[in-house]
Structure formats: structure tokens, C-alpha cells
Amino acid sequence: MSNHTLSSMTADKVVEETKAGGKQAHGTANYPDPLIHIDKNVWDVVIIGSGPAGLMLASSLARFGGHDVLVVDERSEPTTAGRADGIQPRTIEVLRNMEPLGSEFVARSAASYERTFWDPRSDGIRGIERTRRVQSFPTNMEIQDNCTLGLQQGMIEGGYLRDMERHGQRVTRPWGFRDFKMTGDKDHPVSVTLEKMKPVLETTNDGGAPISVIKPTGELKTIRTKYLVGCDGGRSAVRKVMENRHGVEFNGDWVDTLWAALDCVVETDFPDVRKIAAIHSKNHGALYIFPRENNERGQPIIRCYTQVNRLQGEKSKESALEVRDKVTADMVMKAIREIAYPYQFDFKVIEWFTCYPIGQRLVSRYSLPAGQEDGVAFPGHHVFLAGDACHTHSPKAGQGMNTAIIDAQALAWRINLVEKGLADAETLLPTYHDERHATGKQLIEFDAEYSALFSGEIPKSQPEVANMTDEQKRHHFIEIQRRNAAFTTGAGVVYADNVLNHRDPRKLGVSKVSSSRLEPGVRLQPAWATRWVSSTPVRIIHEIQFTAPGGFRIYVLAGDLEKNMAKLRQLADHLSGPQSFLNRFRPNAKAHKLAEGAYHRKPEVLNTGLGQGLSEEANPFFHLLLIVKRNRFKLELEEIRELGPLRPMLYADDVEPCGERRSNEDGDEHVGGLHSKWGLEDGGIVVCRPDGYVGCVLPLDHQGGNGMEKYFDGFLRSSLGPARL
Missing domain, CATH: 3.50.50.60 (FAD/NAD(P)-binding domain)
Known part of the structure; x- marks a missing residue:
């Protein structure tokens, strides 16, 4: 032919x-x-x-x-x-x-x-x-x-x-x-x-x-x-x-x-x-x-x-x-x-x-x-x-x-x-x-x-x-x-400033954020971290799936835990207070129809069997992921036991390439790589929308806590007669 x-x-x-x-x-x-x-x-x-x-x-x-x-x-x-x-x-x-x-x-x-x-x-x-x-x-x-x-x-x-x-x-x-x-x-x-x-x-x-x-x-x-x-x-x-x-x-x-x-x-x-x-x-x-x-x-x-x-x-x-x-x-x-x-x-x-x-x-x-x-x-x-x-x-x-x-x-x-x-x-x-x-x-x-x-x-x-x-x-x-x-x-699609995206943190009462490489209105850069509870390396952007309840991801970069512990306690106290967004913004009865409370299926980081509040979120519409700049083998739950709502989702920043090599011991090869990639060497708070876009980047101090309140006040509404999950 x-x-x-x-x-x-x-x-x-x-x-x-x-x-x-x-x-x-x-x-x-x-x-x-x-x-x-x-x-x-x-x-x-x-x-x-x-x-x-x-x-x-x-x-x-x-x-x-x-x-x-x-x-x-x-x-x-x-x-x-x-x-x-x-x-x-x-x-x-x-x-x-x-x-x-x-x-x-x-x-x-x-x-x-x-x-x-x-x-x-x-x-x-x-x-x-x-x-x-x-x-x-x-x-x-x-x-x-x-x-x-x-x-x-x-x-x-x-x-x-x-x-x-x-x-x-x-x-x-x-x-x-x-x-x-x-x-x-x-x-x-x-x-x-x-x-x-x-x-x-x-x-x-x-x-x-x-x-x-x-x-x-x-x-x-x-x-x-x-x-x-x-x-x-x-x-x-x-x-x-x-x-x-x-x-x-x-x-x-x-x-x-x-x-x-x-x-x-x-x-x-x-x-x-x-x-x-x-x-x-x-x-x-x-x-x-x-x-x-x-x-x-x-x-x-x-x-x-x-x-x-x-x-x-x-x-x-x-x-x-x-x-x-x-x-x-x-x-x-x-x-x-x-x-x-x-x-x-x-x-x-x-x-x-x-x-x-x-x-x-x-x-x-x-x-x-x-x-x-x-x-x-x-x-x-x-x-x-x-x-x-x-x-x-x-x-x-x-x-x-x-x-x-x-x-x-x-x-x-x-x-x-x-x-x-x-x-x-x-x-x-x-x-x-x-x-x-x-x-x-x-x-x-x-x-x-x-x-x-x-x-x-x-x-x-x-x-x-x-x-x-x-x-x-x-x-x-x-x-x-x-x-x-x-x-x-699709990775380079950028959204302009609005109630969801704040490139200028001063609108949220924040004077400045130290050298963040993240831009609000842009998708969050992927990075690796170790899920502490199971020692599993994970891409942090996929730890919270696009499924029930469909909430916000808040990445709290702790930096050096000892150095920043006072700031973290202050943040935890703020989040635990009755006027924090965790307690003011509660869902209605529609959020109670699922098999696992707020979830169809619990995320692996919460499905652990740990008690005493170590696997239970304060409000599952606001996922708080605590990322510590440390070797996972040198990090213990006891160190964060006083951090209230920051405890359930704990990660070690020790697997993202280009972190600091501190020794030849396991876990010391790439310490701090995620902090460095996101430009938050000394810590900070990254608020992400449910679609994975950065909403705002805030400092790890009292301004950061207040900034989150102003951010969510911009488009959420307080519930009458809060229904706790």
C-alpha cells in the first residue's frame, strides 16, 4: 500500500x-x-x-x-x-x-x-x-x-x-x-x-x-x-x-x-x-x-x-x-x-x-x-x-x-x-x-x-x-x-489584591514581614517536610486535601523552637481565646453530616490514636500546620505540649533540599530548607486559601495573630450560637 x-x-x-x-x-x-x-x-x-x-x-x-x-x-x-x-x-x-x-x-x-x-x-x-x-x-x-x-x-x-x-x-x-x-x-x-x-x-x-x-x-x-x-x-x-x-x-x-x-x-x-x-x-x-x-x-x-x-x-x-x-x-x-x-x-x-x-x-x-x-x-x-x-x-x-x-x-x-x-x-x-x-x-x-x-x-x-x-x-x-x-x-496564574489577597500587610496592621519569598495572590510554592507523628516525608501542599471541610491552611513556621517559644505561646494563647477567629467563625449544621465529624476521612496526620488533644483540631475549617526548623529525631511532642491549637499537626523541616547540613547524622542533611525556600528563616505565618493560593504572609508575633483576625474579618462572618465540631 x-x-x-x-x-x-x-x-x-x-x-x-x-x-x-x-x-x-x-x-x-x-x-x-x-x-x-x-x-x-x-x-x-x-x-x-x-x-x-x-x-x-x-x-x-x-x-x-x-x-x-x-x-x-x-x-x-x-x-x-x-x-x-x-x-x-x-x-x-x-x-x-x-x-x-x-x-x-x-x-x-x-x-x-x-x-x-x-x-x-x-x-x-x-x-x-x-x-x-x-x-x-x-x-x-x-x-x-x-x-x-x-x-x-x-x-x-x-x-x-x-x-x-x-x-x-x-x-x-x-x-x-x-x-x-x-x-x-x-x-x-x-x-x-x-x-x-x-x-x-x-x-x-x-x-x-x-x-x-x-x-x-x-x-x-x-x-x-x-x-x-x-x-x-x-x-x-x-x-x-x-x-x-x-x-x-x-x-x-x-x-x-x-x-x-x-x-x-x-x-x-x-x-x-x-x-x-x-x-x-x-x-x-x-x-x-x-x-x-x-x-x-x-x-x-x-x-x-x-x-x-x-x-x-x-x-x-x-x-x-x-x-x-x-x-x-x-x-x-x-x-x-x-x-x-x-x-x-x-x-x-x-x-x-x-x-x-x-x-x-x-x-x-x-x-x-x-x-x-x-x-x-x-x-x-x-x-x-x-x-x-x-x-x-x-x-x-x-x-x-x-x-x-x-x-x-x-x-x-x-x-x-x-x-x-x-x-x-x-x-x-x-x-x-x-x-x-x-x-x-x-x-x-x-x-x-x-x-x-x-x-x-x-x-x-x-x-x-x-x-x-x-x-x-x-x-x-x-x-x-x-x-x-x-x-x-497554570502555575503562574496571579490574582490581584482583594479581600482574599493582601500583598501589603500594613492593611492587616502589620508593619513588615521579613524577606518573604511568597506572594499573596499566587499559588503556594511546594516544599517537603516530615510529618512528625509517622516520620513520613510529605509535600506540604497536599497534606490537606481539597475535600471536607474545605477550609483554610495556616502554616506556622516556628523557626528555632527555643528562640521563638515565647512568641509561639503568645500565638497559641491568642488562638485559644474566645475572640479568636477559631472560636468566632463556626459552621452551621451542614458541616455535621459527615462520617468523621468534619471529614469524610480524617487526614493521616490526625488519624493517629493520640489523645489529650494531640490529634483534634480546634476548628477544622482552619488547619494549623506547625513546622519546626529541626531534625525530626531531635523533636518531641513534649516540647509543644503548651501550644494548644498548634499541636495536632506537627512537622519537622528537615527534608526540603538546600536546607542547612548540620552534621552527618540522619535528619541533619537539610534542616530549614522549607523556611529558606519560603523566605521565612526566623519564622512566620502563611495563610492559604482552600485552593492553595497564598492569602497573606504575617510575622510570628502579636502582629501576626492580630493580622489573621483582620484578614478573616474581611470576608467571614461570626456565627450566632456557635456550633462546635
Whole structure:
């Protein structure tokens, strides 16, 4: 068989597999059966859509416990093929904080640690040559998994569905969203109309790409909810109601370039087939190869993002929007062979394909502010959007699903704190829009530049690129990718100052903090410490998982224990007082519905059997982790027995690399490495939000204690009649 054409037998097989709609796609049958009936009329949270955003939100709320959550999806089954497939380092970090999700996804995925760049041959002969190889992400970014994971969305959805079931939650299918109306009901102000749908029918468009046809049954149901969250994708029906009746806008632009995404198994002589490879040909457009997991037969899949509007050697004059449904799998495979010439691609299996133009659009509001509907005033921030309902863009930078997951995480912990009676809704909930909309804007601006350059177009924000030579354009493209690596990993996403992030500690009554290297509004730098009770080395950022109760992490760096003991006693006395935040901010009854008091499962550091208050938190919504700069073998519980609420979670700072080597004895190799990395050599207090972002950094003295009070007073609210856990 020729390397440039498929045999008729193989071509027939490709078409039949495409028409099957991917129902036999590997690894997607392992998920719980959905619910089919909606048996209640009143809910705490209604989530529309069970893609990554909706499932992340539902799984998080199920983990926190105590919430009545309805998750509906108009499809009768989860994703079985295609769609999103790249998990970036910060998202991996978040998922590792939701075990066993993180480990499951890492084990199933194909990891890409390297990116390669291919361009037209420099000698003018037809073909491509590799011009550069780089690590996927710079080493100095402090990322545990310094790679991108390739995993089909169906497997990701399956993992979330299993995680939800472990915590008592399932998706209800097939129910479609029809409308919502705001009412004056103070407790459940959102009225939502849903419609029962028929099972999904798989068909194909003119080019043979799979299309899901979902028809209604006419059976309607109206329910009331406290919160409605639209996680229903780029064509979000929830967003359209916000546009039509509440002045929300969804604006953006298109790049008139046509791309296809093809999931396939190939036999090839292209050397970088198991690396992320960005390929630019001289006349036939661009190709982006992304390694994926093995299919059910053990064959390695790749995703090929392929420019298909340059098949004839020059850009097609037809509108990308008009011709996208006419693109066939054969056309995509032909384009791949032209772009990657002289390397040969023999396509063995086509798992899935689709075709799309590139566009960048961003919604003006992630949450609906207070307003009026039909003359009735309604409260703000009870309707939200997350994921592709907020932002659409090209998939080549691998940001869509990742941004969606982080959107959902950001919303979940805020709703949890409000509904558990701890947070002031009018103060905390608006910060979701403030932080995530700013991130979405940054994403759209980056993608507009990156996708245009990838497609051989001139970014509208950079007309000067038109005057560059081909060599300069190649270097500029790589520079853009590397310059934005912090953002594309997710690890470099920064939030501005607000009630949650205080870069200037003077607003909290603190004169200064000595040389902290941590920045509020930025994710906490990972570091190692030894969990004293079991002598286990742990990554301190994962000691408290993103699960019940969903509280704050407060890292108390003790420094030299003897030197700072008076300060630590003073802090402990402050925390034990009736007016401390530990005693003023108590949850309501929703926090009592779990198996282990405040937890579904106690953290290992507390699950010890130690009595006398050594394994019991004063308030589990504020996890106090005491980290002492000392060899673990030279640290005893007796030394901290007078430190009250600081005692239950004790760690020795003796395993983080680059600490002080004090002797050749065990445990003396790296003393103080965590203190040094965080720039708090003499001790300090780091307050972290439930999502692992630094809220404030405070000194280890009376100002630190008072600063924490002012910090939490900014957005929490004191409970009436405290209910102790």
C-alpha cells in the first residue's frame, strides 16, 4: 500500500468507525449509571452540564458534603471519544489534592516532558527539519509534574463520575436546560425549567465527522435553587439567557483559519511522534502533534491538530465557517502528509475527528449581579458560569479544560464556605468573577496571539510581525510559547489584591514581614517536610486535601523552637481565646453530616490514636500546620505540649533540599530548607486559601495573630450560637 493513500479496505473501516460515533472508545464504560428522575423541587445548587467544569464543581461539592446538588446533562451518556485531552501541571497539582483522582489520571495518561519545533528546511528543499527541542516547562517553575498529560476527555469524565459516587453524588440524564428566571425568594431565588430529552443519536456531517442529535420529549419540570451554574460549554444556554435578559455580553473575534482535530493510531518514521511537536510547513500550513494514552488494544494514540485550509499550497479563499462541515478524514490525513513531508504517516485507526475555525470570545460577567426581573428585585451572585460557557478559544495551547477545572474549583470552595455559614456571601462570592474573569481575559489575549502565529497569520495586536523575516517569525513564535509558560502551566496564574489577597500587610496592621519569598495572590510554592507523628516525608501542599471541610491552611513556621517559644505561646494563647477567629467563625449544621465529624476521612496526620488533644483540631475549617526548623529525631511532642491549637499537626523541616547540613547524622542533611525556600528563616505565618493560593504572609508575633483576625474579618462572618465540631 502506498504511504500517501489509504487502501479502500482501511478507508471503509475509518468511515465506519467515524459513523459509529466512538461508542466503542476505550476506557469509557467504567462509570456509574446516571439517575433518570428529578425527585425534588428545591435544591442548593443546580449544575447544567457534566463536562470537566460541571463534574469538577459537582465532585468538589460532594467532597465538601452537606449540599443538595443536582447535576443535569442533556446527553444520555458521558463523552465516549474526542474533545479535550490535555492536563497541564497546575491542574495535575489540583487533582493530586483530590486523591485518588490525581493518581488515577497520571497512571492512565501519556506524559509529554518535551516540545519540539519543526520548520521548512533551511536549504530550500521541500520538507521540514527540527529547529529546536525544549523542556515542556522551565525547571525553575517548581512543578511536581513538569509535563502535560494526554488523556481522552471520556476517561477524565469517568474519573470524576467515580469520585462523585464515592461521595454520594451522581449525574441525572438526559435532562436539558430550557430557562431560568430570577425571583424575590430570599432562600431559593432561581427558578429553573428543565426538559427530559431522548437518548442521543449519533450521526455525521457532510464530511463524516460525528454529530450528536438530541431531541426533546416535551416533558418539562420547574425547580427552585439557591445557585444555578452554567457549565454547558461554548454554546451555553444558561449564558444566552443572561445575554438576552440581563445585559451580559459574549464578545470576541474569529481567525479565518480552519483546523481539524484527529485522534489516530499511526505507523510513522517521524521521530517526535511521542513528543509534543509543533510543525510548520512552507506552503501547506501547520500541524501540532500531541501524544495520548494507549487505546484498549494497547496502541499509542496521538492527537493531530491540523491546518486544513492550505491543502492546495495556498490559503483557501472560502470562509472557514462555511466549509468546516465538508472536511473529511481523508482530507485531514492528506494535509498531515503534506505538512510533515518527507515523513510518512500510515494511519491504522481513526478514533475520532472534528473540524473547527478558531475564535476567541469572553463573557462580560462570570456571575449575575443583583438586579430586577419583571419588576421584582433579586439578589446578586446566585447564577454563575464556568468553563467554556465563559470563554472559547483554540485548543492548541491546551487551556480550555484546564481553565474550566480551575474555574469550577474557584467557585466550589466559595459556595461551600457561604453555605456552611462561615462566609459573607455579598463579600466572598463576587471575588469569583473578579479573579477568574481577569484570568479569562489573559487567556483570550494569549490565545489570540499564539493561535494566529501558529496558523501563519499576523496577530491583530502585533502588526509589526508582518515585517519580520521567516526566521524572525519562527523565533518569535517560540519566544511567545516560552514567555507564557508560567501562564500555560497554570502555575503562574496571579490574582490581584482583594479581600482574599493582601500583598501589603500594613492593611492587616502589620508593619513588615521579613524577606518573604511568597506572594499573596499566587499559588503556594511546594516544599517537603516530615510529618512528625509517622516520620513520613510529605509535600506540604497536599497534606490537606481539597475535600471536607474545605477550609483554610495556616502554616506556622516556628523557626528555632527555643528562640521563638515565647512568641509561639503568645500565638497559641491568642488562638485559644474566645475572640479568636477559631472560636468566632463556626459552621452551621451542614458541616455535621459527615462520617468523621468534619471529614469524610480524617487526614493521616490526625488519624493517629493520640489523645489529650494531640490529634483534634480546634476548628477544622482552619488547619494549623506547625513546622519546626529541626531534625525530626531531635523533636518531641513534649516540647509543644503548651501550644494548644498548634499541636495536632506537627512537622519537622528537615527534608526540603538546600536546607542547612548540620552534621552527618540522619535528619541533619537539610534542616530549614522549607523556611529558606519560603523566605521565612526566623519564622512566620502563611495563610492559604482552600485552593492553595497564598492569602497573606504575617510575622510570628502579636502582629501576626492580630493580622489573621483582620484578614478573616474581611470576608467571614461570626456565627450566632456557635456550633462546635
